[in-house]
Amino acid sequence: MKYTLGVDFGTQSGRSVLVEVGTGNIVAQAVKEYTHGVMDEKLPCGKVLPPDWALQHPQDYLEVFYQTIPQVLKESGVEPADVIGMAVDFTSCTILPVDQNGTPLCMLPQWEEEPHSYVKLWKHHAAQSDADKLNAIARERGESFLGRYGGKISSEWVFPKIMQILREAPEVYEAADRIMELADWTTMMLCGEEKRNSCTAGYKAIWSKREGYPSNDFFKALDPRMENVVDEKLSRDIYPIGSRAGYLTKEMAQKTGLTTNTAVAVGNVDAHVSLPAVGEVTPGAMLLIMGTSTCDILIADEEKMVPGMCGVVEDGVEPGYMGYEAGQSCVGDHFEWFVENCVPESYEKEARERGMGIHQLLTEKASALKPGESGLLALDWWNGNRSVLVDVDLTGMMLGMTLLTKPEEVYRALIEATAYGANRIIEEFIRSGVPIDHLVACGGIAEKNQMMMQIYADVTNMEIYISDSPQAVALGSAMFGAVAAGKAAGGYDTIFEAAEKMAKVKPQPYKPIPENAEVYKKIYADYCKLYDYFGRGENDVMKRMKALRAEVRRHD
Numbered sequence: 193m194k195y196t197l198g199v200d201f202g203t204q205s206g207r208s209v210l211v212e213v214g215t216g217n218i219v220a221q222a223v224k225e226y227t228h229g230v231m232d233e234k235l236p237c238g239k240v241l242p243p244d245w246a247l248q249h250p251q252d253y254l255e256v257f258y259q260t261i262p263q264v265l266k267e268s269g270v271e272p273a274d275v276i277g278m279a280v281d282f283t284s285c286t287i288l289p290v291d292q293n294g295t296p297l298c299m300l301p302q303w304e305e306e307p308h309s310y311v312k313l314w315k316h317h318a319a320q321s322d323a324d325k326l327n328a329i330a331r332e333r334g335e336s337f338l339g340r341y342g343g344k345i346s347s348e349w350v351f352p353k354i355m356q357i358l359r360e361a362p363e364v365y366e367a368a369d370r371i372m373e374l375a376d377w378t379t380m381m382l383c384g385e386e387k388r389n390s391c392t393a394g395y396k397a398i399w400s401k402r403e404g405y406p407s408n409d410f411f412k413a414l415d416p417r418m419e420n421v422v423d424e425k426l427s428r429d430i431y432p433i434g435s436r437a438g439y440l441t442k443e444m445a446q447k448t449g450l451t452t453n454t455a456v457a458v459g460n461v462d463a464h465v466s467l468p469a470v471g472e473v474t475p476g477a478m479l480l481i482m483g484t485s486t487c488d489i490l491i492a493d494e495e496k497m498v499p500g501m502c503g504v505v506e507d508g509v510e511p512g513y514m515g516y517e518a519g520q521s522c523v524g525d526h527f528e529w530f531v532e533n534c535v536p537e538s539y540e541k542e543a544r545e546r547g548m549g550i551h552q553l554l555t556e557k558a559s560a561l562k563p564g565e566s567g568l569l570a571l572d573w574w575n576g577n578r579s580v581l582v583d584v585d586l587t588g589m590m591l592g593m594t595l596l597t598k599p600e601e602v603y604r605a606l607i608e609a610t611a612y613g614a615n616r617i618i619e620e621f622i623r624s625g626v627p628i629d630h631l632v633a634c635g636g637i638a639e640k641n642q643m644m645m646q647i648y649a650d651v652t653n654m655e656i657y658i659s660d661s662p663q664a665v666a667l668g669s670a671m672f673g674a675v676a677a678g679k680a681a682g683g684y685d686t687i688f689e690a691a692e693k694m695a696k697v698k699p700q701p702y703k704p705i706p707e708n709a710e711v712y713k714k715i716y717a718d719y720c721k722l723y724d725y726f727g728r729g730e731n732d733v734m735k736r737m738k739a740l741r742a743e744v745r746r747h748d
């Protein structure tokens with residue numbers, strides 16, 4: 193029996209999952225919460241961060257390798273020599289400035305108090321003014337790439353983040369030998385090779401197989417110091433997903449307990465990597481990877497311009513197809529905010545006494561409600577809107593609250609709001625000529641919350657199939673690891689062959705309940721009115737309040 197290892201780096205934690213190459217069955221898994229978590233208020237040295245920042249510490253990722261890989265080997269009893277391949281997937285766009293040895297600047301004493309030397313997490317939202325500038329210049333110049341990114345480059349993506357570094361900390365920009373996606377940096381830590389992957393380059397760094405990056409002239413127009421940003425800070429050598437980056441280095445083999453014969457695939461994005469893990473995702477299906485945020489991935493034969501999507505990349509998800517991405521920046525994060533800030537002690541006590549988690553308790557109570565019964569309607573923008581408005585400066589909104597409103601009603605309204613947001617994205621794809629007729633879901637939430645999945649089926653009026661692996665994302669990585677090893681070593685030569693044997697999806701979908709779908713259709717019509725009113729400039733109150741907040745804090 194041969195094995196392959198997937199290491200999935202999420203927003204809060206990293207996990208290793210060891211699977212059988214022949215079946216995709218998990219033999220062992222281990223999770224490590226990041227020691228520093230998400231740094232959105234201060235640096236480890238105590239330095240306070242401005243609003244909208246979200247940083248991480250790269251040492252936390254190395255700890256994931258050092259702790260979880262030995263753990264899965266020990267728990268499974270698998271011979272290290274039988275682990276033929278491995279791969280990493282990472283949140284994205286999550287980037288890091290490094291020196292010429294690949295050492296993160298933040299790990300050098302002279303930079304540890306400089307916020308810009310740390311990992312900028314995907315949900316770092318402090319580069320909106322840079323994104324606005326980039327988009328305005330791209331529009332003025334008639335740059336054709338804009339269409340491939342739904343008409344706007346998000347402030348979450350690579351170049352706005354780099355522009356923010358250059359604007360606020362030119363000395364960090366100068367000192368950085370390169371700026372790397374963490375999918376590529378962690379892969380480089382494993383095999384010693386800098387092999388940048390086509391998925392992050394395509395979706396997050398405006399790279400395409402046919403056209404490469406935008407021209408140096410375009411970057412010069414952003415800032416003359418950025419004219420050669422691609423050659424000076426990134427790389428034009430891009431490797432297709434599914435290819436091999438190298439083999440584990442001796443040092444990493446020693447630290448993890450694996451051998452130097454383990455092949456390492458090029459890195460991938462945590463969302464996109466899961467498509468093969470749920471098997472038959474063909475044109476017409478949209479895959480939702482539901483966790484802290486939700487990423488929507490679909491493939492189609494043709495390239496269409498879909499307003500507000502994150503991007504369309506040829507071969508970006510599976511070879512031979514146009515891969516589309518859209519998403520919602522805040523899904524599980526809404527619920528986490530709610531359980532951490534708004535649940536009364538009496539609920540906490542009940543959950544403790546009944547030996548259940550607070551999410552389970554709220555879900556149980558919310559399940560007893562009918563659609564529309566709470567009278568609540570929310571906009572799902574607690575962390576901005578990624579698709580289709582592409583605006584991180586939008587904020588959350590809930591209406592209909594009364595003195596009788598209960599926590600479970602708010603919890604359910606937040607879930608419903610994310611379902612409306614998903615439906616808005618689906619409609620935009622269909623309107624633009626990319627067909628969607630059913631959904632497939634994976635990720636932490638798809639596993640954990642059946643009520644939520646039923647609400648999604650009712651709101652979208654579509655069937656939803658669920659992954660049958662509790663770790664679809666890491667399984668996807670493991671599959672790419674098996675492809676990096678290749679058939680001769682006991683793996684597979686293509687990701688399609690791997691999917692045939694290893695992919696897992698439950699046979700029974702969630703089906704829409706017609707009477708619920710009917711009620712949700714009406715509420716959704718009002719959601720769309722509020723969406724346009726607050727999201728498209730008719731009433732910019734959210735932006736004014738956000739600007740005021742920043743202003744007041746500046747003077748604190």
Ligand SMILES: Nc1ncnc2c1ncn2[C@@H]1O[C@H](COP(=O)(O)OP(=O)(O)O)[C@@H](O)[C@H]1O
Nearest residue numbers: 202203204483484524525528551635636640641
């Ligand atoms: N039962 C639940 N129902 C809904 N959301 C949940 C539940 N349990 C956890 N969550 C949310 O799921 C998110 C974590 O999702 P997960 O897929 O495990 O991680 P990540 O997205 O970081 O990979 C958190 O934001 C948390 O609030």
Ligand SMILES: O=C(CO)[C@H](O)[C@H](O)COP(=O)(O)O
Nearest residue numbers: 202203283284463483484485
């Ligand atoms: O944009 C992404 C992928 O393209 C991010 O990786 C994603 O939104 C964060 O993932 P998660 O919510 O699973 O932590």
